[in-house]
Amino acid sequence: MAHVEIENVSKAYGPYKIIEGLDLKVADEEFVVLVGPSGCGKTTTLRMIAGLEAVTGGTIRIGNRDVTQLRPGLRNCAMVFQNYALYPHMTVSENIGYGMKVRGESRASIEKAVNEVARVLDLEQYLQRRPKQLSGGQRQRVAIGRAIVRSPDVFLFDEPLSNLDAKLRIEMRTEIKALHRRLAKTIVYVTHDQVEAMTMADRVVVMNKGRIEQAADPITIYEKPSNLFVAGFMGAPSMNFIDGEIIARDGALTFTAPSGTALRVPRSREAAYAASVGKAVVLGVRPDHVLRQGAPEGSSVRLLVKDVEPLGPHTLVIGTVAGFAFTAQMPVGVAAEPDQVIDVALDLERTHMFDKTSGMAIS
Amino acid sequence: MMRNDPIKHVFIWPAVLVVLAISIFPLIYSLTTSFLSYRLIPPIPPRVVWLGNYATLLQEPRFWNAIFTTTLIAFIAVGLQYAIGFGVALALNARVPGERLFRVALLLPMLLAPVAVALVARMMFNPTMGPLNQLLSKFGLVNLPFLTNGHWALACIIAVEVWQWTPFVILMMLAGLQTLPEDVYEAAELENASAWQQFWGITFPMLLPISAAIVFIRLIESYKIMDTVFVMTGGGPGVDTETLTLFAYQEGFKKFNLGYTSALSFLFLIAITIIGVTYLALLRPHLEKRR
Numbered sequence: 001m002a003h004v005e006i007e008n009v010s011k012a013y014g015p016y017k018i019i020e021g022l023d024l025k026v027a028d029e030e031f032v033v034l035v036g037p038s039g040c041g042k043t044t045t046l047r048m049i050a051g052l053e054a055v056t057g058g059t060i061r062i063g064n065r066d067v068t069q070l071r072p073g074l075r076n077c078a079m080v081f082q083n084y085a086l087y088p089h090m091t092v093s094e095n096i097g098y099g100m101k102v103r104g105e106s107r108a109s110i111e112k113a114v115n116e117v118a119r120v121l122d123l124e125q126y127l128q129r130r131p132k133q134l135s136g137g138q139r140q141r142v143a144i145g146r147a148i149v150r151s152p153d154v155f156l157f158d159e160p161l162s163n164l165d166a167k168l169r170i171e172m173r174t175e176i177k178a179l180h181r182r183l184a185k186t187i188v189y190v191t192h193d194q195v196e197a198m199t200m201a202d203r204v205v206v207m208n209k210g211r212i213e214q215a216a217d218p219i220t221i222y223e224k225p226s227n228l229f230v231a232g233f234m235g236a237p238s239m240n241f242i243d244g245e246i247i248a249r250d251g252a253l254t255f256t257a258p259s260g261t262a263l264r265v266p267r268s269r270e271a272a273y274a275a276s277v278g279k280a281v282v283l284g285v286r287p288d289h290v291l292r293q294g295a296p297e298g299s300s301v302r303l304l305v306k307d308v309e310p311l312g313p314h315t316l317v318i319g320t321v322a323g324f325a326f327t328a329q330m331p332v333g334v335a336a337e338p339d340q341v342i343d344v345a346l347d348l349e350r351t352h353m354f355d356k357t358s359g360m361a362i363s
Numbered sequence: 364m365m366r367n368d369p370i371k372h373v374f375i376w377p378a379v380l381v382v383l384a385i386s387i388f389p390l391i392y393s394l395t396t397s398f399l400s401y402r403l404i405p406p407i408p409p410r411v412v413w414l415g416n417y418a419t420l421l422q423e424p425r426f427w428n429a430i431f432t433t434t435l436i437a438f439i440a441v442g443l444q445y446a447i448g449f450g451v452a453l454a455l456n457a458r459v460p461g462e463r464l465f466r467v468a469l470l471l472p473m474l475l476a477p478v479a480v481a482l483v484a485r486m487m488f489n490p491t492m493g494p495l496n497q498l499l500s501k502f503g504l505v506n507l508p509f510l511t512n513g514h515w516a517l518a519c520i521i522a523v524e525v526w527q528w529t530p531f532v533i534l535m536m537l538a539g540l541q542t543l544p545e546d547v548y549e550a551a552e553l554e555n556a557s558a559w560q561q562f563w564g565i566t567f568p569m570l571l572p573i574s575a576a577i578v579f580i581r582l583i584e585s586y587k588i589m590d591t592v593f594v595m596t597g598g599g600p601g602v603d604t605e606t607l608t609l610f611a612y613q614e615g616f617k618k619f620n621l622g623y624t625s626a627l628s629f630l631f632l633i634a635i636t637i638i639g640v641t642y643l644a645l646l647r648p649h650l651e652k653r654r
Contacts, residue, residue, distance in 0.1 A: 073556070085547050088547075089565075102554050146550070
């Protein structure tokens, strides 16, 4: 059992508070991804779990063991660093076996373990090379090998794929997921790449300014973002936001925005939105929440086109709606030219509504 | 510009001539001189003796004594400089409070002229008037023959060398330490490697190339030691602290035995070359691993 519990943890560098009152529970064998913009405290959180950063307050437990005051070596965590942190003067096999050597294990058992790891990670032919003689992906695999050889309680990954090229990143993503399935260990993974977060995690923790904005499985994060920050951060291209107001008219609710934008609120949502009538709200529309045909009345916005980006499977039409930036994902061959105004029908059942003052989702 | 443009000669030849005049010519001149019996006092006309000077030198116990003394000073002094310098650099790298002050203070000896250092040292170690022996007297201890006993004099010279040149090692090693990546140590920390294991497993091997260079530079420089010995002991007592350079100086500028001195210089050159080549050959396998 190696769950990780972070309880009311805070971190400050002098007068600068980076993290305040952070609570997070990672279940045994769970794959949790911490994601957020740079400076949101995700790496600091990871380093506090590892013990490389001392906490200013709070408690960290790994498998019921209070490790808050333990030095890193006693926490039984293995970490994979962004820049690999391989020992440049050692061969691949020495790199992987260093931890065991330090613990004074026999040469035979080190060799056996290293060979086993090399087989799993497909590194057998590189064992006598030095890190300098390896490609980025191979180095990353050595770093992972060094982590798994000691069968730790928890794996910590600090943006491990950010130095790899796009193609390799996708490959390594799959490899790390497969590794998680095989090893069945707790993993805490830090990334700023929301695609990585969505594709790999059992649970995504979105962080901002040292706080957790939302922690949920990837689909919930995408479909039910709890606030404006999560809605805007997750998903690419990101969600469109239109500031406006909900008004009651003719026994129905309508979302209105500047320059004559008026959208009929679906019946299913009326109850939820009733309390927000007359208040400033923000409508959130993902670029793919666009209807291709059969648009009911009162579900279209007028998009002033600025640019058209054909991507192959679909085309992105970029412009403004009611003065707010707006991207719509349209079928290939859509008739749109820059400076043209086109009608875009929205799938209003799937759009989101947020309170403008608090930023929280209205549902 | 064309490859065959004659202008190239205008640029190249002045440099070649200067090098020839100030470096190659004296070398060849002194090589020729080393085959002559050439004395200024008494002024006897030069006579070709071929390898005669070399043969005499190699049978001269004073020459072997000078080689032994120089080697002793060089190896012990450089060994101590490296060990102490590395230690201090590690301490300075650990961000102790007041580290900047220490850094400047510890570099000062290197900036002083060796002659000045040797003069101060001679006064400090003076057996009758030096403050060291006065201090010993104060505590009722026996006065020590710092510069009047061969062994003590050698130790004093080594001490001064170490005092003056350890800062160089500190400076270089500190520069080396600061280039080491931090995350490698964090990785070792997570492996529960002790400070001692981190030093022998990571710091020392990663700094081996720069260590090799520093020791090489200091070793060659130490073989050329002159001013410190000249001022502190003048090679004495007797010839107990006479180094190769000092021996050459005595022969060349006291006895004006130029042929003999030239031969001595060449033997010196050969000795240093052998030491340098052996040193690099011994280290090469270790350094190549790190390419």
